[in-house]
Amino acid sequence: MKKQKTLAGSAQFSGIALHTGVRATLRITPAPVNTGILFCRVDLPERPLIPGSARCVVDVQRGTTIAISKTAIVYTVEHILSALHAWEIDNCIVEMDGLEPPIADGSSLPYYNMIAEAGGAVEQESEVKSFTPPHPILVEGGHTQIAMFPDSDKLTISCITSFKGCPVDPQFFEYELNTETYGAEIAPGRTFVNFADLKQLLAMGLVKGGSLDAAAIIHDGAIICKEKLRFQNEIVRHKILDMIGDLKLTGMRLTGRIIAIRPGHPKNVELAKKLIELAAEQA
Numbered sequence: 001m002k003k004q005k006t007l008a009g010s011a012q013f014s015g016i017a018l019h020t021g022v023r024a025t026l027r028i029t030p031a032p033v034n035t036g037i038l039f040c041r042v043d044l045p046e047r048p049l050i051p052g053s054a055r056c057v058v059d060v061q062r063g064t065t066i067a068i069s070k071t072a073i074v075y076t077v078e079h080i081l082s083a084l085h086a087w088e089i090d091n092c093i094v095e096m097d098g099l100e101p102p103i104a105d106g107s108s109l110p111y112y113n114m115i116a117e118a119g120g121a122v123e124q125e126s127e128v129k130s131f132t133p134p135h136p137i138l139v140e141g142g143h144t145q146i147a148m149f150p151d152s153d154k155l156t157i158s159c160i161t162s163f164k165g166c167p168v169d170p171q172f173f174e175y176e177l178n179t180e181t182y183g184a185e186i187a188p189g190r191t192f193v194n195f196a197d198l199k200q201l202l203a204m205g206l207v208k209g210g211s212l213d214a215a216a217i218i219h220d221g222a223i224i225c226k227e228k229l230r231f232q233n234e235i236v237r238h239k240i241l242d243m244i245g246d247l248k249l250t251g252m253r254l255t256g257r258i259i260a261i262r263p264g265h266p267k268n269v270e271l272a273k274k275l276i277e278l279a280a281e282q283a
């Protein structure tokens, strides 16, 4: 029997939030069995709890936003969720003092390390909810296709990225989710923004906290960033990071093989919702 896990202790981390540009503090604490991942807005009077569930997703523009009301809302949950997924944390409270977690360097490495600082994961006295889709699933739309096949006892993601109108070469990476390798292979991959999209994002009031500390920019086929690239295929690694985060919104330990062509939050979340539906049908 595979057991549920929570954090061994607590840890916190502060920095600037990507879209709102304000300083934010995020604190993670252990939680009892069957809690799931709950985001708590500690800056709001009622301290509302927002489930880290695909059912609570209200927006998928540039990041995954969850909410249970107009005010009880959390932006950009995918990087912290990705790190929690990698550590197999089933239950924990993510306290936040604002709308959005700190973006840090645009990767999930600070979150991955924060969980290590909290002592990592510990087993709890209850069976974990695991799920493998009973048959292949396909979600597609626009330039994206994501297929999931039941033929693996791990979670494996094969991913291809390429940006329309952008001459940066297509990238491919295949990754099997594992707590140890995630820290070296996936967590350091930083957010990328296509320069052509930046103006539009700024006009939408997004990326106010963005800087070359927090992201790399693709411009005229070149990649602009302060430090050198961490991987030659850093973009595709970040896409896998985001997908691992969005799939955490299923609230289950998933197994299967995923083939993702130009994935993004809209289709990642659609896949997560489909998996929740299939699991409910089977129950």
Ligand SMILES: [Zn+2]
Pocket: 078, 079, 191, 238, 242
């Ligand atoms: Zn991301």
